Every structure is written in structure tokens, then in C-alpha cells.
Amino acid sequence: MIIEKLFSNFDNYLPLNSAEKQDLAGRVIQRKIKRKQFILQENDICKHYTFVAEGCFKKFQVDDKGTEHNLQFAAEGDWLMEIVSFYLEKPSRVYIEAIEPSVIFQISKPDLYHLYDSNPKFDRNFRVIIENRLVETENRVLQAISSTAEERYLAFIKQYPHLLSRLPNTQIASYLGITPEFLSKVRKDLLKK
Amino acid sequence: MIIEKLFSNFDNYLPLNSAEKQDLAGRVIQRKIKRKQFILQENDICKHYTFVAEGCFKKFQVDDKGTEHNLQFAAEGDWLMEIVSFYLEKPSRVYIEAIEPSVIFQISKPDLYHLYDSNPKFDRNFRVIIENRLVETENRVLQAISSTAEERYLAFIKQYPHLLSRLPNTQIASYLGITPEFLSKVRKDLLKK
DNA sequence: CGCGACGTTGATTTGCCTCAACGATTGTGG
């Protein structure tokens, strides 16, 4: 069963026993998402915390010129949401779009809070999930303020090898904060070495 | 009493009752830190989660060329640590240094876990603290990949007005990911407008 | 007093962007 992927995600933290699995299963919604389908759009309120069981998503913001800026890729085993919109119920500034046919499990804020209240283990687990996300994001800040485009590209390849073959370079460029043209040049220069 | 500043920090989340305040007070260490004193150095293990009651700190990484890159400023009311080093007990990659005479409260990992276990409210509160930090950090990633130096400087002024007069421009430049010389030019150009 | 950190300016160089063009690949509707 595909919901096993959700359960086993918690094995990275405090694993769930069968009662807790039942608890969780009763509060998530399973959805099938098509490629190019949005699960969140700008100005929507983010109503769900999403676990990706299969497939891949991008979370991005669109600037005044209409250019997309990728903030996160989320593939199998990753969690994603628009955190400000979700907790403060403010209009989302970002889009979340499937870049592959996907299967997800979503949990609403009331259901999530119910889990938090019913069992401290959920508080703990979701705290650790957020902490891991913070580590990733801080690393990215450091790279952005201290590394060249080439260094950032090499770091991306190293950190997300499983994404490399699944993403067009335009998406990677957007994530790295450079133009597709310049990424092409970076790749060419790397091949010479 | 200065420890009131620590207690009232939780009023932003789930406020503590007096039993919980006592619990917390019994597990934190109060320290006075001099300007230019380090509370964490590279390769140390980060043993404490730190709350700044008075003063200001910078958290930064030093690259191969010896250049500092500021990842975070923490003034009164802010929490800081090296999250990877703290949780995984790995050598820290960053330094944390006081840039003003400061008073802090520190909690060790065992004591923090004791609070987590004794009362889910602490799990909850520290989860929210981390979530807020993630929001800040994600905003910074977005700015880094999509904004010019001038835009980032203006955003910094707007977001941290209380820090502006307390920091030399070299430190702000390091935070923004630009050279002090270029920040000087940005400021000059802004004055013309 | 003297030294080191700071802020600024100018000249030069470099990293990256913009715009335009093109073939190759992918996706899609008929």
C-alpha cells in the first residue's frame, strides 16, 4: 500500500506504532495529481500540509516581470507547504505545481493540530521535519551569499542527484538563481575539465 | 528581573504559567558575554540553545579565503544556535560572536529534551520558534535569487530597523552577500533619490 | 599618540544578464 510510504517517513524520526499509524491514516487525504496541476496558487490560503508519496513538485514565486523563482523541489518522501499561509491563514505568495504525475497525502490544519494534541510524538516529529527543512534552507542562504553559480550548480548535483535527470535545466537554473543561458555556459565550461 | 524577558518571549506563542516558568528557569544558565567574545567557534560542538536577553550576536561562516559570511543577527528576544551541530553533535561550521556586551540564557540539549518530555507545550513552542526562523530564512533565499543588492538592502532596512544603527556597514554587507565597497555605492545612489 | 577598523572613492575586471537566433526534443490535438 502506498500509504506505507507515509508511515515509513516517520522511521527517520520517532517511528509510529500501529495505533499511531491508524490515527494518522484517518486524518490524511490521498490524492492523485496530474503533471502541471497546481495544488496551491498565489493568493489562495494554504489549507494542507502535503506529503509526496510519488512524483515531484516545485514551489515557486513569480516576480513583477513574470519570472518564476523556484524555492523548493519536493519528491517522494518530502513534505511541503506555504508555511506563512498555512499557519497564519494569509494569502499565499507562492505556487505549488506538480512536475510529474504524483500521489500525495494531505493533512489539514485542524487535523494536524488534533494529532499534535493527541500525542506529543507528532509535535516532536513535525518539529524535526521543520528543523531539517531549516538546515537545507540555511545552507542555501550560505551558498547564495558566498558561492559562484558554478559552485552552486556542483553543490546542487551533489545534494539532489535523484532530481537531476527529472528536471529540465530551466528549472534548475531558476532554483540556483541564474538564467538558463548562463547555466548552459556553466555546464559547457565544466565539461571542458 | 532579566529572566522575565525569557518568559515573556513565550507570550508570542503559548504563554507559560508559573509552574512552567519555574521549570524553565531551573534549566537555563544565565551568562554575561563581552563584546567580541565567542560563544561558539568552528569545530566546537554546539552544546546550547541560546536566548538573547540583552545585546546582539552574529552567526557567521568563514570561507577558504578567510572571508566572513553572516548568516544571522540575533538581538534581544531572538534565539540562536548551530542547528546541525546541536542536534547531531557534529563539529560546528560557524562562529557565534557577541557584537555588543550581552546577557543570554542558555539551555543544554538534555535540559531541552527534558522540557520537551515533561510538557508538550515546550515542543509546541520551540516548533513555532523554528518555524518563524524558517520563514525568515526562506524569504532570504527568495531575495538572494531574485533581487538586486539595492533591493536587498532596502528590505534589510525595513525588516531590521532596530539593528541598523547598531551594526557597521561591513557587517550588513556580509549579511547581504556583497562587498562593503559596493554597499557604499548602493547607499550613495539611494541618497541621490 | 599610534594603530587598526571603518567608510568612501575611483579604475579596472569579471560574472552574469539580456536579447536574438537556431536546431533538437517533447508534448499534444486531430
Next chain:
DNA sequence: CCACAATCGTTGAGGCAAATCAACGTCGCG
């Protein structure tokens, strides 16, 4: 399943943003 459209990857010319390097005056501090 094919034909056409859209997206993608690449290249090159030119321009701009930001770094580098050097110099100099100011200020706080020991």
C-alpha cells in the same frame, strides 16, 4: 500515429551589476 506547436538547450554579441584592488581620510580605542 502523425504533424504541428511549444518547450528546451545552446550559442554569440553586447551591456550591466558587482567584485577586486588600491588609496585615503576618519574615528575609536588601547
